[in-house]
Amino acid sequence: MPTFFENKQLVIPGDLLAEGEYFAGNNTYKEENKIYASRIGLAEYANKKVNIVALRAFYFPKEGDVVIGTVKEVGFSGWTINIKSPYTAILRASDVLSRSFKPQNDELSQVLTTGDLIVAKVASYDRFHDPQLTVGEPGLGKITKGQIMNMTPTKIPRVIGRQGSMISMIKNETGCQIILGLNGTILITGETPKNEELAMAAITKIEEESHTSGLTDRITKFLKEEKTKMEKK
Amino acid sequence: MKDKTIKLLNKKGLRLDGRKLDELRSVKLEVGILPNADGSAYVEHGKNKIIVGVFGPREMHPKHLQRADRMVLRCRYHMAPFSVPERKSPAPSRRENELSKVIRDSLLPSLFVENYPRTGVDLYIEVLQADGGTRCASITAASLALADAGLPMRDIVVACAAGKVNGKIALDLMDTEDKLGDADVPVAYMPNLNAITLLQMDGKLSTKEFEEAVKMAIEGCKKISNIQKEALQTKYKVIKQEEVEE
Numbered sequence: 001m002p003t004f005f006e007n008k009q010l011v012i013p014g015d016l017l018a019e020g021e022y023f024a025g026n027n028t029y030k031e032e033n034k035i036y037a038s039r040i041g042l043a044e045y046a047n048k049k050v051n052i053v054a055l056r057a058f059y060f061p062k063e064g065d066v067v068i069g070t071v072k073e074v075g076f077s078g079w080t081i082n083i084k085s086p087y088t089a090i091l092r093a094s095d096v097l098s099r100s101f102k103p104q105n106d107e108l109s110q111v112l113t114t115g116d117l118i119v120a121k122v123a124s125y126d127r128f129h130d131p132q133l134t135v136g137e138p139g140l141g142k143i144t145k146g147q148i149m150n151m152t153p154t155k156i157p158r159v160i161g162r163q164g165s166m167i168s169m170i171k172n173e174t175g176c177q178i179i180l181g182l183n184g185t186i187l188i189t190g191e192t193p194k195n196e197e198l199a200m201a202a203i204t205k206i207e208e209e210s211h212t213s214g215l216t217d218r219i220t221k222f223l224k225e226e227k228t229k230m231e232k233k
Numbered sequence: 234m235k236d237k238t239i240k241l242l243n244k245k246g247l248r249l250d251g252r253k254l255d256e257l258r259s260v261k262l263e264v265g266i267l268p269n270a271d272g273s274a275y276v277e278h279g280k281n282k283i284i285v286g287v288f289g290p291r292e293m294h295p296k297h298l299q300r301a302d303r304m305v306l307r308c309r310y311h312m313a314p315f316s317v318p319e320r321k322s323p324a325p326s327r328r329e330n331e332l333s334k335v336i337r338d339s340l341l342p343s344l345f346v347e348n349y350p351r352t353g354v355d356l357y358i359e360v361l362q363a364d365g366g367t368r369c370a371s372i373t374a375a376s377l378a379l380a381d382a383g384l385p386m387r388d389i390v391v392a393c394a395a396g397k398v399n400g401k402i403a404l405d406l407m408d409t410e411d412k413l414g415d416a417d418v419p420v421a422y423m424p425n426l427n428a429i430t431l432l433q434m435d436g437k438l439s440t441k442e443f444e445e446a447v448k449m450a451i452e453g454c455k456k457i458s459n460i461q462k463e464a465l466q467t468k469y470k471v472i473k474q475e476e477v478e479e
Contacts, residue, residue, distance in 0.1 A: 012465050013343075013380050014388030014425040027385060029345075036425065038345070038385035040469060055469055056272075056383035058290065060349075086290040086352040127350045128301070 003045060008211065011037040017050050025051035041154075042211055053211075059085040059153040059183035061122050061131040066140075068148070068181030069133070071116045074109045077101060081118065081133060084150075084183045089131040091120065096135055117143040119179055119187065139179070146177075146189030147196045151207045153184035158210040159203060166206070166216050173223040174199040198226055239413055241398040248410065254403045255449060257393070260457055262374065262464035264381050270357075272382025274464075276374035279407055280364035285374045286357045287382040293353030304349040308337035310371060312360040332368050333358075339372050339421040339431035340379065343386045354384065365408035366394050372421050372431070373457055377465055390430055391461055392421035393453035395446040397438060402445045404453045418443065420450035424458045 003018040005011060015037040017028060024030040027039040028050050037043065041052040061067075061083065069081040069089060078092040093101040093108055112118065119140050120133035135141045151159075159180060160167050171178055176190035176199045186203060190196040202219055209215060242248060252258070258279030267273035270286035293299040298307075310333040314323050336358065344354075356378070358371045369392035376390040396406040397415040411417050416436025422429055429451075438446060 010466055010469055012389065012462060013386035014423065016425060029385075029387065031387075031426075036387070038387065039383065040380060040465065054383065056381060058271075058383050086292065086349060088292060 003050070005043045005045075007044060008042045010040075011043045011052060012040050013038055017043055018045075021048065023049040025049045027052035027054050027057070054154045055152075057152065057154045059083065061085050061087060061089070061125045062182075063122055063125055065122045065182040066119065066179070067122060067133070067183040068117060068119055068143070068179065068185035068187055069183070071112050071114050071118065074113060076103065079108070079112055081120070083131070083133075083181075084153075084185065085131075087125075087130045089120075089122070089133045091118070091133045091135070095123075095133075098136060112142060117148065117187075119143060119181070143187060146187050147193075147200060149186050149188070149200055149203065151184050151186065151203070153182065155207055155210045156180055156182055156184060158215070159186070159206050161216055166219065169216060169220055170199055170202050170223070173220070173227070174202070194230060198223065198230070201226065241410055241413060242401065246401075248398070248403065250407065254401055255452070257405045257453055257456055258407065260373075260460050262377060262460055264377050264464050264468045270378075270382075272378045272380070272384075274374040274377040274381060276370050278366065278370035278373070279405075280362060281360070281367055281370045282362040283367065283370050283374055284359045284361060285371065285378040286359075287354065287375075287378045287384075288357075289354035289382070290349050290352040290384065291354075293351065298353070299351045302350055303346040304344070305353045306337050306341055306344065306346070306356060307353055308333045308340070308356040308358070308375075310336055310358045310360070310368075312363060312367075316360045316363045332371075335431065335433070336368060336371055336375060339392065340375060340390055342428070342430045343376065343388055343390050343423060344379070345385050345387070348385070354379070354382075363408070365406055365411040366419070368392070369394050369419050369421070373461060377461060380465060381468070388423035388425045388428075389458070389461055389465070390421050390423055391454045391458040392419060392431065393450050393457055394419040395450035395453065397436065397442060397446070402442060402449060404449050416442075416446070418446040418450060420447060420454060422451055422454040422458075424455055 018035040024035050035050050039054040041054040044051045067083045069083040071079050072082045073080045081089040083089045120135050123132045123134040125131035174195045179187040188196050188199045261277040263275045266275050267286050272287040274285045276283045372392035395404050396417040398410050416438045418434045421431035
């Protein structure tokens, strides 16, 4: 049962990765007991499972994902939200108002209007229906302050780090609140714009070097250096 | 009518541009050249120059073209007015509509259409300069552009043609050979799965000649496939090099 790649090797669609009793993980597929790559990315192998960390992908909605979206349209009984995926999401008015919604009493555009950014959770999604969002949990809802940045959705797990080590470190060092939308949008809110910029610089650095090892340590060092520079000024 | 006096092969058996019978034109491929598109590729195949842009997967509009059970691939093959010696009208012609369809069908088997219901992918192929074999060069580039857009694929499709000139089977015909030659057989191929996704023939060939032409075209496909892989990897190689340095 051989594998045909080295760890973290760059593979492209159609590359034969393994043959035999293996499981096809992310961005791979199995045909006649052979596992092939289906996206450009770095191949990994763990517990009989072949995985590819894609370098190019788009966000595909999944139930329970926290995403950051933009209000695209105010509808009759809810909003349509752009979550940077092949499907536009729906947010129902009754979910936001947390009471029954009567069109004659409520003006929806006063609650959320086109262009507003929201943090929401994917409440449901399947092949036949567009994803439905919910904001009925603490921490979700309209974004009122902070900065937004975008990155490839497949790199978000790297920003989170192992058991959240990376993200909690950045939060501690910069004193910023960071919300990672799994669709590749990130919200950063800090006490001063300088702190926010520092957090953004760290995240950009992670995106650029996402494939390297020992990244958490290097980012910690980077943040500490930048902080002393800021204090000197 | 066919001009029988024109010789497409010289005494040494070389072709008009000095190629051997089983020799490809030079192929240059580049990936990710259009920042505004989700995925893109550029190909120079001999004198052919073709640019491909991909958008999506995104919501399919108009809505009646959506399919409840699969992703829709929409493809437009277009030749620029200046792509041929005589100005070509920019309006889509019968030939262009047909090629759009043929290219779409040759790429579809490589995509997991059933995984993305109700979505659409738009593929725009712009021929800047044409010199025979544009459909093959388009397929080669389009498949790279789809991979660059981050679409999951079974394999990267590659295409190449073989034909018959002055009674001999030859690889990768250029425009004059195509027009004055006896036959042309374009083949699109998925090298890792060993599957043909497009097979056409115009002109006349015997069964034996046809088989020889297909075999030759597949050999050509394999050669182009290596160039294709390299082109796709170069775009992401920067990442690998950094890793080695550390």
